[in-house]
Amino acid sequence: MEVVVVSSPLAVEECFTKNDITFANRPKLLAGKILNYDYTAVGFSPYGEHWRNLRRLISLELVSANRLTMFTNIRQEERERGNFGKDAADEEARQFRDIMSEIVEVHGNSNLGDYLPVFQWLDIQGVAKRMVKLRKKMDEFFQLLIDEHRKTNRNESNISLDEPSGSNKERKKTLIDVLISLQETEPALHSDDTIKGLVLALVVAGTETSATTMEWAMALLLNHPEAMSKAVAEIDAHVGQDRLLDEQDLPKLTYLQNIINETLRLFPPVPLLVPHESSDDCTLCGFDIPRGTMLLVNLWTIHRDPELWVDATKFVPERFETGEGEGYKLIPFGAGRRVCPGVNLGRRVMALALGALIQTFEWERVGKEEIDLTEGIGLSMPKAKPLQALCRPRPATTKLLSKV
Numbered sequence: 001m002e003v004v005v006v007s008s009p010l011a012v013e014e015c016f017t018k019n020d021i022t023f024a025n026r027p028k029l030l031a032g033k034i035l036n037y038d039y040t041a042v043g044f045s046p047y048g049e050h051w052r053n054l055r056r057l058i059s060l061e062l063v064s065a066n067r068l069t070m071f072t073n074i075r076q077e078e079r080e081r082g083n084f085g086k087d088a089a090d091e092e093a094r095q096f097r098d099i100m101s102e103i104v105e106v107h108g109n110s111n112l113g114d115y116l117p118v119f120q121w122l123d124i125q126g127v128a129k130r131m132v133k134l135r136k137k138m139d140e141f142f143q144l145l146i147d148e149h150r151k152t153n154r155n156e157s158n159i160s161l162d163e164p165s166g167s168n169k170e171r172k173k174t175l176i177d178v179l180i181s182l183q184e185t186e187p188a189l190h191s192d193d194t195i196k197g198l199v200l201a202l203v204v205a206g207t208e209t210s211a212t213t214m215e216w217a218m219a220l221l222l223n224h225p226e227a228m229s230k231a232v233a234e235i236d237a238h239v240g241q242d243r244l245l246d247e248q249d250l251p252k253l254t255y256l257q258n259i260i261n262e263t264l265r266l267f268p269p270v271p272l273l274v275p276h277e278s279s280d281d282c283t284l285c286g287f288d289i290p291r292g293t294m295l296l297v298n299l300w301t302i303h304r305d306p307e308l309w310v311d312a313t314k315f316v317p318e319r320f321e322t323g324e325g326e327g328y329k330l331i332p333f334g335a336g337r338r339v340c341p342g343v344n345l346g347r348r349v350m351a352l353a354l355g356a357l358i359q360t361f362e363w364e365r366v367g368k369e370e371i372d373l374t375e376g377i378g379l380s381m382p383k384a385k386p387l388q389a390l391c392r393p394r395p396a397t398t399k400l401l402s403k404v
């Protein structure tokens with residue numbers, strides 16, 4: 001397979017405007033073939049009717065402004081509890097973490113067979129074997145989640161998906177509840193495999209990317225105490241210290257959002273985007289590109305290009321106050337038809353979590369030396385060395401923390 005790597009905003013613009021439909025396809029990578037639920041149909045499937053249905057489902061039913069508002073209470077509760085997962089489900093949470101780390105590990109390494117088909121037969125890296133095992137584990141885990149939700153829904157006849165959650169007569173609805181209720185109305189479109197695939201796609205695409213970005217953001221803030229103080233001052237001014245910041249506060253916290261943008265610029269969690277593939281012959285910046293070419297967009301280079309950015313490698317959140325990141329210079333979520341459908345959810349979750357951490361705790365580096373910002377190998381460009389930091393509750397927020 002031929003591979004073309006694009007690393008200028010002009011070329012990116014051409015890919016996702018003039019050639020957007022041509023590059024809306026995805027190559028068939030090993031991960032897609034083996035883990036082949038419908039999950040691969042969202043992130044990796046060929047551009048077509050099936051993909052359009054799933055994508056519509058994600059955009060309208062799972063991460064639309066309406067649904068995001070509906071799930072607000074759940075996010076708020078999880079954040080207050082500092083937990084991810086279901087109540088008293090330590091074992092499930094552990095299993096989930098194990099599955100996630102394995103997915104990240106298996107997907108984080110390049111698989112030779114994706115570039116040279118002969119290696120697919122040999123499987124010298126053992127990737128295929130590990131994926132088959134992983135698929136079995138994931139399948140059992142997600143099936144159990146669906147079955148449990150289905151059972152609970154049957155026992156609670158008054159679960160309504162259209163009312164905002166939080167009314168006291170009903171349990172809080174989750175993504176899986178929404179998908180199960182769609183299954184009841186359109187079973188053919190929403191099989192259990194589709195649900196498992198969607199949950200997995202959202203979890204894989206959404207958790208690692210957001211968590212890694214937060215770790216980078218905190219590392220950058222610890223190396224730039226002046227930016228940290230500015231962010232804390234902004235939260236104190238707009239939210240105060242008597243309550244935890246919430247989703248309504250986010251539009252006012254522009255410096256916090258600039259910090260997230262600057263982190264995504266320097267450390268984009270998907271530095272080459274997800275691979276695209278041309279479904280037809282086309283031209284790109286005057287070059288002939290044959291059908292079936294894999295397209296990689298080198299965000300990392302574009303985001304750090306000294307021709308495009310002032311002090312390109314420095315952490316300067318203020319640059320976004322002057323509109324420096326406009327156009328195709330900053331595209332951590334991709335662009336065009338295959339742009340990340342979780343962009344709004346991802347931004348909200350990151351701002352809420354990072355905002356809460358700096359609102360309630362004082363942060364310090366463990367030693368005097370700066371945090372090492374070397375990148376490691378993994379699915380979403382993690383830090384080579386996991387971040388270690390010291391924190392203590394801010395005196396003014398002790399009362400607030402005692403309520404959490």
Ligand code: HEM
Pocket residue numbers: 042043044055058063201202203205206207209210213268269270273274275276332333334335337338339340341342343345346347
């Ligand atoms: C920091 C947070 C996130 C970043 C940086 C990010 C980035 C990306 C990127 C770069 C792509 C590929 C775009 C392309 O190929 O042109 C992508 C695809 C995708 N993302 Fe995200 N993402 C994030 C969070 C999320 C969340 C929270 C969700 C879940 C709702 C999500 C769901 C997806 C899905 C399903 C795709 C595949 C879309 C398709 O192929 O049509 N992402 N994301």
